[in-house]
Amino acid sequence: MTPNAALERLVRQVSAQVRWRRVEHYALRGLFWASLLAVALLALKGAVGPLALPAAGALLVLGVVLGAAWGALQRTSRADAARLADRAFGLEDRVATALEWAERPDRTALVDPLVADATARVEALQSRHIIRRIVPREARFLPVPVVIALALMLAPALPLPSGRLPDFTPGSQEDEKEQRTGSGLLEERSRPEARERLRPPAFEEREFQARSGASTASTGGDLSAVFKDTSLSSQRPDFNSFLKRGDERLKLLEQVDRLPDLASDFTASQYKMVFRKSKALTGGLRPDQISPQKLKELLEEMERLGRKGGNWSGDVGEGMEALEGGQTDKAMEAMQKALDKMRAQEEAQRSGKGLRGGRDNERGGGSRDRRGGGEGGGEGEDFGEGEGLLPGKGKSASPKGEASRRLSATPYDVGVEGESRRGRKEGYDTNMTGRGGPMASRLNYLGVIGQYRKLMEDAITREAVPRDYHSQIKDYFQALDER
Amino acid sequence: MTDDGRVREFVTAFEELRAEVEKVIVGHREIINHVLIGMFAGGHVLLEGVPGLGKTLLVKTLSESLELSFSRVQFTPDLMPADIIGTNIIVEDADGRKHFQFQQGPLFAHVVLADEINRATPKTQSALLEGMQEASVTVGGVSRPLPAPFFVLATQNPIEMEGTYPLPEAQLDRFLLKLRVRYPAIEELNAIIDRTTQSRPISVDRVMSGAKVLAFRELIREVPVAAHVRDLASGIVMATHPQWADAPEVTRRFVRYGASPRGAQALILGAKVRALAEGRYNVSADDLKALVAPALRHRVILNFEGEAEGIDIDTLLGQIVDSVESTTTQAREPFVR
Numbered sequence: 001m002t003p004n005a006a007l008e009r010l011v012r013q014v015s016a017q018v019r020w021r022r023v024e025h026y027a028l029r030g031l032f033w034a035s036l037l038a039v040a041l042l043a044l045k046g047a048v049g050p051l052a053l054p055a056a057g058a059l060l061v062l063g064v065v066l067g068a069a070w071g072a073l074q075r076t077s078r079a080d081a082a083r084l085a086d087r088a089f090g091l092e093d094r095v096a097t098a099l100e101w102a103e104r105p106d107r108t109a110l111v112d113p114l115v116a117d118a119t120a121r122v123e124a125l126q127s128r129h130i131i132r133r134i135v136p137r138e139a140r141f142l143p144v145p146v147v148i149a150l151a152l153m154l155a156p157a158l159p160l161p162s163g164r165l166p167d168f169t170p171g172s173q174e175d176e177k178e179q180r181t182g183s184g185l186l187e188e189r190s191r192p193e194a195r196e197r198l199r200p201p202a203f204e205e206r207e208f209q210a211r212s213g214a215s216t217a218s219t220g221g222d223l224s225a226v227f228k229d230t231s232l233s234s235q236r237p238d239f240n241s242f243l244k245r246g247d248e249r250l251k252l253l254e255q256v257d258r259l260p261d262l263a264s265d266f267t268a269s270q271y272k273m274v275f276r277k278s279k280a281l282t283g284g285l286r287p288d289q290i291s292p293q294k295l296k297e298l299l300e301e302m303e304r305l306g307r308k309g310g311n312w313s314g315d316v317g318e319g320m321e322a323l324e325g326g327q328t329d330k331a332m333e334a335m336q337k338a339l340d341k342m343r344a345q346e347e348a349q350r351s352g353k354g355l356r357g358g359r360d361n362e363r364g365g366g367s368r369d370r371r372g373g374g375e376g377g378g379e380g381e382d383f384g385e386g387e388g389l390l391p392g393k394g395k396s397a398s399p400k401g402e403a404s405r406r407l408s409a410t411p412y413d414v415g416v417e418g419e420s421r422r423g424r425k426e427g428y429d430t431n432m433t434g435r436g437g438p439m440a441s442r443l444n445y446l447g448v449i450g451q452y453r454k455l456m457e458d459a460i461t462r463e464a465v466p467r468d469y470h471s472q473i474k475d476y477f478q479a480l481d482e483r
Numbered sequence: 484m485t486d487d488g489r490v491r492e493f494v495t496a497f498e499e500l501r502a503e504v505e506k507v508i509v510g511h512r513e514i515i516n517h518v519l520i521g522m523f524a525g526g527h528v529l530l531e532g533v534p535g536l537g538k539t540l541l542v543k544t545l546s547e548s549l550e551l552s553f554s555r556v557q558f559t560p561d562l563m564p565a566d567i568i569g570t571n572i573i574v575e576d577a578d579g580r581k582h583f584q585f586q587q588g589p590l591f592a593h594v595v596l597a598d599e600i601n602r603a604t605p606k607t608q609s610a611l612l613e614g615m616q617e618a619s620v621t622v623g624g625v626s627r628p629l630p631a632p633f634f635v636l637a638t639q640n641p642i643e644m645e646g647t648y649p650l651p652e653a654q655l656d657r658f659l660l661k662l663r664v665r666y667p668a669i670e671e672l673n674a675i676i677d678r679t680t681q682s683r684p685i686s687v688d689r690v691m692s693g694a695k696v697l698a699f700r701e702l703i704r705e706v707p708v709a710a711h712v713r714d715l716a717s718g719i720v721m722a723t724h725p726q727w728a729d730a731p732e733v734t735r736r737f738v739r740y741g742a743s744p745r746g747a748q749a750l751i752l753g754a755k756v757r758a759l760a761e762g763r764y765n766v767s768a769d770d771l772k773a774l775v776a777p778a779l780r781h782r783v784i785l786n787f788e789g790e791a792e793g794i795d796i797d798t799l800l801g802q803i804v805d806s807v808e809s810t811t812t813q814a815r816e817p818f819v820r
Contacts, residue, residue, distance in 0.1 A: 083711060097709035097765035108705040109486045114764035116487075 004102055004115065006122045007082070007095050014081040014088075017131040019072055025134050026071035027064045032138035034063020035145035042149055046157030053153060085122075088130035094118040270305050271342045272479065274298070278339060287329040295331060296323055302338050310345060312338035453477050486705075490759060493699050497523075497760045499690045503548040506685055508541050509678060510671035517662050517753075517777050518545060518636070520760070524752040525700050526659020527615050527635040529600075529650075529781065536664045537675075538638040542596045545636070550692040551593035552630065558603035560646065564610035568620045585622060590614050593630050593693055597637035601647045608654055611635065615657045632696045652740070652784065659749045660774075661781035663797075706755040708766040711811075713751065716771050718807040720747040723783045723800075731806035733799055737789030742782035749778040768808075775800050 038056035045052040082096040098118040101111045152158075281294050299319050306313035319334030456477060460470055497519060504515050514530075518541065521528035530538045539555075546553035556567050569588035575581050589595065590611070600608065614620050615635055619628045637658070639650070655661070667675065678685065721727050724741030725734050734741070754770035776797045785794055 079711065092763060092765075092767035092769065093709050093712055094763070094765055094767075096711065097707055100709050101707040101765075108707055110490070110702075110705045110764045111707055113485075113487045113490065114707060117764055 004099070004119075006119045007099055007115075010085050010095065010122050010125070011078055011081045011099070013127065014085045014130065015076045015078075017129060018076045018081065018084065019074070021131045021133055022071035022074050023068045024071070025136055026067035026074075028067065028139040028142070029136045030063035030065070030067020030070070031060060032063075032136070032142050032145070034059045035142065035149060037063075039145045039148050039152065042152035043158055045152065046159070056149060056153075084130065089122075089125055091118065091121060094121060269346055271339070271346045274302055274305070274342060275339060277301075278335060282332065287332050290328055290332070292323055292328060295328065295335070296320070299323065299331070299335060299338075302335070302342070305342070306338070310342060312341040312345075315341065449477070449480055489702055490762065490764065493702055493759055494762050496691055496695060496699065500545075500548055503687050503690055504541065504544050506687055507544040507678075508537055509674040510667045511537070511541070511664065514662050514664055515541065516757075516760070517660055518542075520753050520756040520774075521660045522632075522634050522696065523699050523703055523756045523760075524659055524749070525632070525703075526749065526752070527637070527657060529655070529658040529661045530636065530638045530664055531641055531661060532638070532664030533642060533666075534640060536666065538664050539596065539598055542594070542636040542638070544687055546594040546596070547687040548690055549594065549696070550689045551632070551634075551696075553594045553596070554589035554592035555596040555598060556589045557598045558600050558607070560602060560604060560648075562603045562607045564607050567607065568610050568614070568622055571623050583623075585625070585627065587627075590620060591627075591629060593632055593634060595633075595635045597635060599640060600637040601639040601649055603648065605648050605651065608648065608650060612654060612657060630693075632693055632700070655781045656743055656745050658781060660753065660777040662777055663780075703752065703755050703759060706759055706764065706766060708751060708755070712754075712766050712768055712771060715768055715807065715811065716747055716750045716754075718811060719771070719775060719804055720744070720750065720779070722803045722807050723779060725786075729810070731803055733802045733806070737785055737792065737794045737799060738783055739786035739789075740784040742779045746779050746782045750774055753778055772804055775804055 038059045041048065041052055041056045041059065048055065078099065079096060082099050083093070085091065086093045086095050094114065095118050098111070098115045101107050102115050104111075277298055281298060282290060299316050303313060303316040303320070306316060315334045315338035319331040319338065322328075322330035322334060456473060459465065460473065465473070500519060501512075501515055504518075505512070508515060518528050518530075522545075530541070532538055543553070543555070556562070565588065567588045567590050569586050569591065571583040572586045573581050574584040597611065600611075610620075614629055614633070618631065618633045619626050621627070640647075720742045722730055722734060722741075723738060723746075724730055725738045727734075727741075750771055751766070753774040754766045757770045757773060758764075758766045779800055780796045783796060783800065785796065785799075789799075
């Protein structure tokens, strides 16, 4: 045996050990991935048929064989094997250095002693396994697919989804199918019957009479009778009884004369149109800044409207004269008076059919005619007319009373006069009657409107207000906003 | 004598020399080993440590153990190059004629102790450069060889830096190894007290001649190094360079300049001496790792961040070695036990 032979033998042994460990390592990896495939195959046992089990077994074997082959084909270099041996046996790189330098042409004088020393040490070694087993990460999870595969082997085939789209064919076609099949079981499972039961009848076909359960007698051999015989099946919606016991407010629907006059769109009234134009003309401007030409056009339009029976023609005439005289402020006052009269007349024409509804005789002062905003009677007359139409005008249940009423009751409040500041105003005139027009109220009109709007929205949400009236109520508040 | 016998002779001589030094020097086994490694590798050694740890005594004892000339130069700021190299002086012969004659300086000795080398000016320090690298000095245009073996052992004090001139990198690179002399343990301190406070003087025998030292230096160079061990040395040296593509993160963060090729040479030569001193005919990876710190610690320059963070260069080199090992050997040997 040459001195190198022992070293070569050691290297071969180490290489063989490495190869075997690699075979184990990759075989386990192959087994794991093959077991996943086997699980998938067994899950499809129903579709694959009796071949699933042997195919799964073959997959496992194939995975192991392929993994082992891959590990066996991995090459371990001689130098690496020598280093592994050096490290494993504590040879301090003697074997690797000796094998490398023994073949070099420029070998030094110390190479021969090195080879001899390494050989002696290697021959004294006890052969043992020096290559550790490395269990692949996948192998720790190997029991999971194995257990699943065993369970799938023992279990019956899993039901598979049919992959069919839901059947949307009409009932008649289904009936034809039933006739063709003629199977009782299929009849029980057939969907058309259920669909027929759920199908909402046409409005003309609805029965509003309560039907007794006896009327739905079951027929022999019809399994659907199980459902027909239940107490629920006998309960049909009885709208009449619902009306009897239901919300009393629904009764209001029967009393047509008590309903508020919401059919007329007062937002498109003459007064509203003229009011919008006047606002557009005067918004934020002093009287001397208003275009006389446009003011004249507006007055002329009001006069034209007044010819149809309005009582504000006199005021419009005064305004026209003042405008011709160059007194724009007086013309504005006259226009305001005419506007007030126009509004009062319009409210009188609606006979106080506000949102509160109710009969005419129940609405206090509802039919009372109003005679001029500025020269009207007492406070009761002021606020009795059109009550409930606008915020601050109705009979409030609030112990503090109405805001406008308190203002008018206090001479100091009423007597607040003066020019409003320039620019956009936060205060709004809530005096809708025209009385005390020059004395612009400083009530926070928007705040009041906001409160009422909130109440309105709550009422719409909580109370049983007919849906058709929702839009009209909202239009009403929209119209208030525009003021 | 067979090669095997030469190796055994070296091992014996190495141990005898170490034993003689250890008669005087207590502890510091590793320092003594590295000093001897530096000497047999044909390099020079820089000893760094606080005063009173026995640096100078170690060198003096080593010189007494060798049948070699010894000179000691105490470096001071006013020391001039001529004071260590020598100079031409006017001498008068028997006929009364005057001529220049070269007066050798203390550098002309086999073993030179440059004590507190960082206290001399750079001009004087650089006078050592030619002698350390070329083993010769040039005076008056004449190059004069230094005696062989020529071995410089320098000491420096890491504290009391005021009034000192830290060695430039170029001169540090001339030292094969830089050794840090640490404080002795309490047992060693007790032994020092016992040994140095007795009336009986300790005698050191001369156990090795200069010729032997040169012969062993030749033997050292015949020690084979496996390719993977050499690759590890190259990898470690390259990993000290932050510009290297595969440099580890610690190098990129804390190192300004890496080790020079002299560092790789020092690693391999020192590892060869270490292997042979242990009776091995080849260099192992452990030899390399044992020499990394003394061979590279003065060749790796920390950057500002490294200095500011107080990075210990030995720790840094250890991390570099681990990083290089993990990317080479370990990665290729996954199945090793």
